[in-house]
Amino acid sequence: MPTETRRTEGLLARLARFCYGRRRLVLLTWIVGVVAVSILGFGYGAAPDNDFSGGDSESAKTQELIEKHFPEQQGDTLTLAIKAEKGIDDPVTRLKIEKVLADLAASPITGPVTSPYQDKVLVTQDRRFARVTIPLSDKEVEKSEVKPLVDAVKDASDDSVTVALGGYMAEKAETPPQGSAESVGILAAAVILFIAFGSLVAMGLPLVTALLAIVAGLALTKLLGHLFPAPDFTLVFGAMIGLGVGVDYALFIVTRYKDSLRDGDEPESATIKAIDTAGRAVLFAGTTVVIALLGLFVMGQRLMTGVAVATSITVLVTMIAAVTLLPAFLGFTGYKINSLRLPRRASRRNQEVSAPSQERHTLAERWAAVVQRKPLVAALLAGGILLVLAAPTLSMRLSQPDASVQPHDRSSYISYKILSEGFGPGYGAPLVFATEVGSKDADLRPVVEAVSKTEGVAYATPPRVSADGQAVTFTAFPTTGYQDEATANLVHELRDDVLPRTTGGEQVLVGGPNAATIDVAEESGSRLPLMIGVVIAMSMLLMIALVRSVTIALQSAVMNVLSIGAAYGVVVAVVQWGWFGPALGFPTAMPVTTWVPMMMFPVLFGLSMDYQVFLISRIREEYQRTGDTRVAVARGLARTAKVITAAAAIMIAVFTTSLLGPDVAVKQGGLGMAVAVLIDATIVRMIFVPAVMELCGKANWWMPGRRAPKATPTPTPPAAVREEARV
Template sequence: MMTTETPRTDGALAGLARFCYRRRRLVLLTWIVGVIAVAFVGFGYGAAADNDFSGGNYDSAKAQALIREHFPQQQGDTLTLAMKAEKGIDDPAARQKIEKVLADLDASPITGPVASPYQDKSLVTQDRRIARTIIPLTSTDVKLTEVKRLVTTVKEASGDGVTLGLGGNQAEKAETPKQGPAESVGILAAAVILFIAFGSLVAMGLPIVTALLAILGGIALMKLVGYLVPAPDFTVILSAMIGLGVGIDYALFIVTRYKDSLEDGDEPESATVKAVTTAGRAVLFAGTTVVIALLGLVVMGQRLMTGVAIATSVIVLVTMIAAVTLLPAFLSFTGRKINSLRLPRRTSRRYEPVRAASRGRLTLAERWAGVVQRRPLVAAVLAGAVLLVLAAPVLSMRLSLPDASVQPHDRSSYTSYTILSEGFGPGYGAPLIFATQVDSTDADLRPVVEAVRKTAGIAYVTQPRVSRDGQAATFMAFPETGYQDAATADLVHRLRDDVLPKAPGGAAVYVGGPNAATIDMADEVGSRLPLMIAVVIAVSLVLLIALVRSVTIALQAAVMNLLSIGAAYGVLVAVVQWGWLGSALGFPTAMPITTWVPMMMFPVLFGLSMDYEVFLISRVREEYERTGDTRTAVTRGLARTAKVITAAAAIMVAVFTTSLLGPDVAVKQGGLGMAVAVLIDATIVRMVLVPAVMELCGKANWWLPGRWAPKATPASPARVGEEARV
């Protein structure tokens, strides 16, 4: 599928394929032992996840650094207990229930002293229906099972007119279910698609087994790499999803070429060598493109996103290696039994345009290509218009990180959020922490505090506190709007740009806290994303030009990939941020796009789009060099790759879509966006835009500085007659 000439039988790939075929037991044993060893070390002793997105040169990072250095007592994690009683917290029955919960929380070995709202009036609303209290945790690495017990205690105490909720970062983690059956459903869906495509249980099983072994070893290796480049906890889920998709797809391309070679009369060994030197070469190029695209995340300057890029690249690299080493060994075991346990069919129908031509008929893909090529300008304009309409919502994209307000409504953390918002305002969960250096414990921050208090959008401000060493001071301000509101981000920018610089001593005050850190990260991503896109496109263009030897086709691929990814971004905004069909797809409420999702989506999708481009255009070029006619080459190339690309895209869509079954709203967003992008790429782009644009460009498709088109190899008289019949 990859080369335009007879596959080499003496190259490095051919030698590797032949070795793996003839030494199948050695190769299989090496893989099994290697994966078991790496899994034992990686899963047993791998690096822990790092979810600290702070750092850098942001204002919030500078504020956090001052607090960490001068206020060590504020470093521990905390939980927040929210209480609401319909008859008031002083009602005897309500008070008995609330005090029982406070005592249970205070008695836990993982909590510090718990203040009672009955002893501190500032913890209770004026109507005494709602109260709150902060619960300090004794350690920063408490076991989530212990926190889950506290969450359960609070949830079970609710009822009879009293509602209780336990919030905080640790509480959210503790009550978030595990990923559940999402990956299993993805594997099952992939198996069904492969069985339909191949019609054989044996052929179906090879890509899945190959991908699963590669993913197991890749994830374990990724955990060891975490000691050098830490990554957040969602990396494992995301990497498994991407690895499963590309791993099955890469094996699918090689198995398809192997089956084609067998039907052409090749012996199993020569068929394996041909599959690896053609489709296997395409797999190596495609995988390398994905890795390079992923490493474009390094440009973002985000420490943890660099970890995500490297960890996910490890998964893709392992799946590439498995496709060209482990899979040939499996093919050696199966031989001609690759079609065993077949799906009953009336005929042995193989996807092959040549056979259809011999019967004087065109395949469905060829007929569709003919429709597009007869009206190429209309097809291109309509397809481009659809993509631009789908991409339009991206202009209103807002970035943030999920908090309690966007969690499922049955969570205790969401209950805590709603109670606190009702009693103390929606900004209670989005505090701004101001920090600055001072000269002494008598430092006067009243002008700054007063300027912040008078700012529109501020609900109330706490009194400033000076550190014991007299070198730093801090105070808090609570906005009138919530964590996810655009007005809160506008308020932070206004404080930094206008309010603080004009207040005496305010220029040296930093605005920090979790909310400000999220806003800073979103701003940084927004400013660096164009640079990452430019780097990924530039490097991918160089690789694609080197492979297909055409500047025109490489530029076409880049533009079409941008259109399909932009459309995916737009659909994601419409579903997640605008709420269109959001609840039906498992999103509890409308919310901004998670900050890391668009910057993670782009390199993955650009790399995957290049995969399909490579498999399609390489076959088109092969046909062009054989016939010298662009229209025929596009028609035949599309027909020869339509089935395998459709199956590969269907697998990707199925795997990515299963993320909607999981509990993590950020991972859901990423999975939905990538599923939409692959679907668009495999339909509108590959089936409409590519044939239409190539028809419009004609011989200019093959332009390369110094040459306009590859030479066509004269076809045999029999082949000419066959082409004429088609």
Template sequence: MRTGTPRTDGALAKLGRFCFRRRRLVLVTWIVGVMAVAFVGFTYGAAADNDYSGGNSDSAKAQALIEKHFPEQQGDTLTLAIKAEKGIDDPAVRQRIERVIADLDASPITGPVTSPYEDEKLVTQDRRIARTTVPLTDKDAVKTEVKPLVDTVKESSGDGVTLGLGGEKAEKAETPPQGPAESVGVLTAAVILFIAFGSLVAMGLPIVTALLALLGGIALMRLVGHVVPAPDFAVIFAAMIGLGVGIDYALFIVTRYKDALEGGDEPESATVKAITTAGRAVLFAGTTVVIALLGLVVMGDGMMTGLAVATSVAVLVTVVAAVTLLPAFLGFTGHRINSLRLPRRLSRRHRADGVPSRGRRPLAERWAGVVQRWPLAAAILAGGFMLVLAVPVLSLRLSMPDASVQPHDRSSYTSYQIISEGFGPGYGAPLIFATEVDPSGADLRPVVAAVGETEGVASVTPPRVSKDGQAATFMAFPTTGYQDEATADLVHTLRDDVLPTASGGEEVYVGGPNAATVDYADGVSSRLLPMIAIVIVLSLVVLIALVRSVTIALQAAVMNVLSIAAAYGVIVAVVQWGWFGPALGFPTEMPVTTFIPVTMFPLLFGLSMDYEVFLVSRIREEYERTGDTRLAVTRGLARTAKVITAAAAIMIAIFTTSLLGPDVSLKQGGLGMAVAVLIDATIVRMILVPAVMELCGKANWWMPGRRAKTTWASQAGVGEEARV
């Protein structure tokens, strides 16, 4: 069966030809455009928005009441924690503590600091541990302004006196920058590309294309932030994703270009072939990633929407660069694509039918043959292995990181540890109750008493009425810490059982950072399944449009869900159970950060579809040429194994570099995505795909309303010799 040849008059062919011929114009346009966008974006870009407490939750209502009626309680604060082995009343110790408090009080960004020697409630009974609050007068104080305060406190520790400065601003101030993680990822990608191509020129093109696109994409997402604000971690997140897909997409196109040159094409026609085949697959793959990411909008959460839009912008720019900037680069390199080669063994050349000239079939093709001889056993073993990896996800717990999960050399962790020892672990997880009252005031004593008698509550403060007499608030301190499951259970108990039965408690809202974290986790959990369903359905539509097979699209969806579930299980085992956690950079056992699973699913689903597109496209082409499903699978796998393996290795390298950084949430995401890509490129592509396609046989190509004489290749415009 003879398939068609790549179209030379289609939109993609015209685009590739234009970029090749007008390469200087295209290159200059890209450089000037990126420089202009970068200048505007990094100069006038929108500020990050990390607010996850909005909506109609109890904590949001409590916060709204506090902001409206207690303006004096607004603003960030730091907590100074003090532990003295000899007691804080020792003359030398007291002199040191008072000097630190004076230094903090004298800072231009702090308000008056109350000395623990002036308030007995700030000191434990044994007088060994004390605390005080350091108010920040500038709510927009940046980390460079807070860092000197942290340094002052840390430098004052020693000789039996330990001091720590806690609070969100302090945590951010002492968190080091991401460091060389991205650089390590780029260097690793360069090594992988050189191994795959054997040429420094061919290695450099994907990296240069991806880096230029990434710079423009991040700058553009900063500008888009004025319309859809994004959280501060969106830049690092988009950098990982944009760099990974940018290099991968360029890798696929460069590989196809090299194949065309080896087949006898001139550089221009080889570029057109690369764009009309691999470039077309890149457009589909990038579209799938963007659609999957925009599935986060379904969550109805502003922070997730901002992250989805920002990352989608970065991915779109890399796609545009792959089909415009890269053809221009190919125009400059021409036949010199293989220049600057280092000594290496000559790789075996393949004939048109995919068989090596020396008669020995590629390893991937021989492996596929082995799997196809025992397809049912292979499918059961591979699927069972992934289900075993997914088992830990049944105990998944969600929360947001706090000082207790930070590296133990941080001042914020020291503050948490001292406060927990002296005043209980719940001091860092206060619950703030707020309610409206009538002008005559409301008697909250029954509510306060009911809350104080609840199991799991250590202490309750007296209620305070606002100056306008329209609202009241009080606080309760749990017996357990911020990350403890019992603390989240306490929030639900208070809301569901205690407040509704207490006199006047029906309109009392439970708020505070801890309750906001619980509400956010509950909201994410309730919307996760609808988001997953929408992402799967939309991605299936795109994949069906490309491969013209409902069966293959459904296979891809099921396999992708399995690989993602396995990645979730690994995250829970490492992060939550602590398996190999310290070795991978996680200081202690902790719940999984709330937004990590929900952001991982659409992204990984989209990335997995990328590899599905490139592999199944080649299998479909071989099937149209031979009419033999088994032969099509083995040859399709052989033709794409090298490039997909290299692409996956690049993704894994970039994602795992997040483990070198300081952010525990990004480490979780990077670990999970690296595991998912590894599973997808090995177990799924090398075992499940050939096994399941062998079991399905002719049913692989089922498509409602398909006409018997219509070939996929003629619809897609892929030629007999087209190889990704």
């Protein structure tokens, strides 16, 4: 290429030329970098942090007070639940129970075990149910150490007595790893790519690029965990999002590369053109996703900040891989991009070569024409469908999963059922009360009595004074369970009415795991609109910078919010209302997990903007070529329909595979994102976009202080393909 032409190249074009020409160096750098980061990240990365408490909530203040004055109450515990059909005093039953107790006491990870035969408080009046709290040792106990205890206790059950271990560590110990879900997602992506490209080589490039980027991104996530702690679901979500966007970004670039080869370009110039066009859209789209994810900072929650940083890093690495590693791979493949292709596609390819370029997507163009003939009807129909799907969102309740929503064959669920049957459904939702006092003689009995008489409280324990005489605590058990809305209402009644009336000037705080869940859910719900506003505003600014149109940026924001709202509604209907829940892997109806809506919105808004960027970029190119909005929309839709459909199918497949995993919260997120992508790729892209753009006409390109882009008609290049490109 002449020197003058090279000087006029943009930064992306020069980067593509460098990566193509120095492909061995680029590939070696990537391999060495990924290996080094993986060794550091997976070897020395931070452990996950699942403590969502903290902040200024009342439950957080309660926890701080208890940690300060009741240090002996700290540490994880297990709960042994016992149900004996003939009563625990039956001689044969007693031998079995005492054998289980002895085995638990002998474990090196447990502390002293109090037998229910020694403390009548641990046994129901009919002597059929009993409970034992088992403290874990002071050292950091791994779930792999708890799993043998869970299995041994479960195996000790028979027809006469049922025993099961519950508690946070027991629940974690028996939750299987994500397993083959990611592998299934990769396989599904490979199949879709093979169908889209019809070539093993073209299929492999996006997959290899995405996988290398994901490994590096997840390793960096582990390292950054030392600065920004994140919960254990972060890696699963990071892998899903990274795989989805990584494959999609590479798919867009490879598609543009193949188009350039088909139009007669050399491999090097085709690579440069692909990076300079599709690569530019990838950077804008990826930046939108990153900005949307960083909107989680607005939530003001320590762990969600960690999630934002971790997932943003993964997306950022996939972007870099798409514009550096992929050009290097294209340098190695050259004209062989179509090698190892499906035999049945050869005749179809020859037909495409001999047919005019504009006839290759007749179905999409005809569909666009149908929508454009009745744009108002189409827009109203699409909007109506989205609003109907979004309607359940109005009844959304937020909470955290507990033992009651786990699969029914797990020990933690069996323990929950036994304790609920014997001690009431509120046993698993204790409310912890605490207050600082002036002396050991402080009398909190009137408060305990008032709490005990409150409707919805089953019973309360006597008050206990701390060893330093500066604090008092007691526990109350509701008549309703952890996930019941009535329990949340009870917490508010106690805080807002009962305690202020009873305590006078003393401040009695209400905390405990259940109250903490309620506080986090309400704080998240109150901050969610702010995060949504920030994400929309930042993404619109980026969209305006790309397409130079306020109108299209507004259209994109409104459509994306509607599609995400529809996804929220489907999640509520399936998860909270129980529609098709068991068929999709949800054991029972449950509230939506607190972090799921927070995580879904920025991810989905960013991904929706991805498809909008690729579609609008092509429409804008066609408008500049023809000056006709109707023709531009039809041709832009036709040129992008196949690749957006393939990209959406990959996203849907990757997100849907989360339903194969064990974590009900991750399943909720995966379901919601799969539904949102499906809606976005069908109702929004195929109906809403062409209808609304047809209605707006030239107003689509409105920008303050600027005229609509002028058309510069250019003839469409013939579909010439080199003989080598057919190999």
